[in-house]
Amino acid sequence: MASERTGQPDISENLGMDWGLLRSCVGTSVRLLRNELTNRIIDAYAPFMLRSGALSTMVLIKANPGCSQAELAREVAMDDSAMVAIIDELEERGLAVRSRSATDRRRNSLALTPEGETLMGEMIACAMRVEKPIRDAMSEEELATLIALLRRAYAAVTDGPR
Amino acid sequence: MASERTGQPDISENLGMDWGLLRSCVGTSVRLLRNELTNRIIDAYAPFMLRSGALSTMVLIKANPGCSQAELAREVAMDDSAMVAIIDELEERGLAVRSRSATDRRRNSLALTPEGETLMGEMIACAMRVEKPIRDAMSEEELATLIALLRRAYAAVTDGPR
DNA sequence: TATTGTTATACTCTATAACTATA
DNA sequence: TATAGTTATAGAGTATAACAATA
Numbered sequence: 001m002a003s004e005r006t007g008q009p010d011i012s013e014n015l016g017m018d019w020g021l022l023r024s025c026v027g028t029s030v031r032l033l034r035n036e037l038t039n040r041i042i043d044a045y046a047p048f049m050l051r052s053g054a055l056s057t058m059v060l061i062k063a064n065p066g067c068s069q070a071e072l073a074r075e076v077a078m079d080d081s082a083m084v085a086i087i088d089e090l091e092e093r094g095l096a097v098r099s100r101s102a103t104d105r106r107r108n109s110l111a112l113t114p115e116g117e118t119l120m121g122e123m124i125a126c127a128m129r130v131e132k133p134i135r136d137a138m139s140e141e142e143l144a145t146l147i148a149l150l151r152r153a154y155a156a157v158t159d160g161p162r
Numbered sequence: 163m164a165s166e167r168t169g170q171p172d173i174s175e176n177l178g179m180d181w182g183l184l185r186s187c188v189g190t191s192v193r194l195l196r197n198e199l200t201n202r203i204i205d206a207y208a209p210f211m212l213r214s215g216a217l218s219t220m221v222l223i224k225a226n227p228g229c230s231q232a233e234l235a236r237e238v239a240m241d242d243s244a245m246v247a248i249i250d251e252l253e254e255r256g257l258a259v260r261s262r263s264a265t266d267r268r269r270n271s272l273a274l275t276p277e278g279e280t281l282m283g284e285m286i287a288c289a290m291r292v293e294k295p296i297r298d299a300m301s302e303e304e305l306a307t308l309i310a311l312l313r314r315a316y317a318a319v320t321d322g323p324r
Numbered sequence: 325t326a327t328t329g330t331t332a333t334a335c336t337c338t339a340t341a342a343c344t345a346t347a
Numbered sequence: 348t349a350t351a352g353t354t355a356t357a358g359a360g361t362a363t364a365a366c367a368a369t370a
Contacts, residue, residue, distance in 0.1 A: 016236070016237060017222055017225070017226050017229070017233065017237045018222075018225040018226050019221070019222065019225065020221045020222065020224060020225030021221055021225075021286055022218060022221045022222075024305070024306070024309060025289065025293065025309075026199070026293050026296055026305070026308065026309060026312075027196075027199045027200075027203060027289065027292070027293060028218060028238075029308075029309050029312035029313055029316070030192060030195050030196045030199060030312060031196055031199075031200075032238075032239055032312075032313075032316050033188075033192050033312050033315055033316045033319070034189075034192045034193055034196040035239060036239070036316060036319050036320055037188070037189045037192060037193075037319065038189075038193075040319065040324075041189060056184060056190060059181070059182045059183055059184045060179055060180075060181065060182065060184075062182060063179070063180040063181065063182030063183075064179050064180050067179065071178075071179065074178070075178055075179045076190075076194075077194055077197060077198070124183055127187065127189065130189070130319075131187065131188050131189060131319075132322075133318040133319050133321070133322040134188055134315045134318050134319060136318065137314055137315065137317075137318035138311065138314060138315070138318075142311060143186070143188070144186070145307065145311065146188065146191075146308070146311040146312070146315065147186060147187075147188060147191050149300065149304060149307065149308040149311070150188075150191035150192060150194075150195050150308070151191055151194075152299055152300060153195055153296045153299065153300070153308065154191070154194050154195045154198060155299075156295040156296050156298065156299035156300075157195070157198050157199065157202065157292075157293075157295050157296060158198055159295070160294075160295040162202075
């Protein structure tokens with residue numbers, strides 16, 4: 001399937017059919033990869049009984065202790081209401097705790113429990129296993145380029161008119 | 163927001179919070195971009211009253227006349243049953259036609275009507291408008307690199323064990 | 325036995341609107 | 348008035364299982 005090539009990009013490789021005018025379309029490639037990763041992540045996380053957004057949430061809480069739900073939601077670009085469900089789940093499982101901020105009693109200050117940190121480590125190992133084929137298929141620099149271009153594309157679209 | 167930078171990739175730019183161990187995670191970046199594009203595509207396609215998969219389908223039919231639904235579904239990595247709904251919609255609208263293959267009477271030979279080709283052109287213009295910010299934000303070569311890396315990542319994940 | 329198309333169904337992620345309590 | 352959290356609900360995309368017709 002020629003996936004060992006690392007030279008100049010050949011957009012039309014790996015396609016069984018003629019993709020016509022969609023050959024240089026970003027949306028299609030993004031959708032394909034995202035679906036495949038999502039499916040595998042859901043399978044990989046199944047033993048943990050947590051939805052796919054739980055890991056990102058835990059990692060962000062761990063790296064930014066005391067953050068609020070709204071801050072988390074903004075950061076991962078999901079709705080506040082979706083974040084409620086995730087934090088509910090984490091709290092029920094004893095993986096995270098909510099505590100009202102003393103300075104602004106609207107906010108929930110979030111923190112990870114020791115159990116949460118442990119599980120986070122296991123889930124990260126899981127996520128890395130899912131993405132390992134990607135890391136194996138490209139160099140460190142290519143991986144960094146991919147992520148950087150994805151983020152630049154995201155910023156470009158988001159900055160534009162809605 | 164520093165999105166005008168085109169130099170060496172800085173993975174951690176544009177992030178408000180500390181992303182901790184998720185900084186070099188492909189899945190997160192892919193999810194963010196895909197969601198943003200999906201939302202905008204849905205908005206942009208609203209006037210056409212067709213779901214987001216309809217355009218890819220029309221483009222593939224146009225470029226591969228006589229193809230079957232199963233071939234289309236395989237190509238865009240969706241289930242056969244999802245393709246049925248899309249073709250139903252296209253046929254009801256007079257944009258595509260099904261005809262039983264003479265050589266294999268299980269297959270539907272698909273073709274675009276003139277109306278379908280016209281609408282396809284309009285929808286492509288729409289899709290290009292959505293992706294224009296991306297094309298404006300990077301060079302031709304960077305765009306090609308992004309798509310090529312996405313396809314390589316997809317192939318790598320897909321080839322791996324399930 | 326395998327494949328094509330089809331139907332019905334369920335699940336995941338995401339979006340929206342309305343409400344409360346704080347600020 | 349604006350923001351943080353919450354609830355309920357709806358939507359879009361996708362996956363699974365079963366079936367009939369055909370190979």
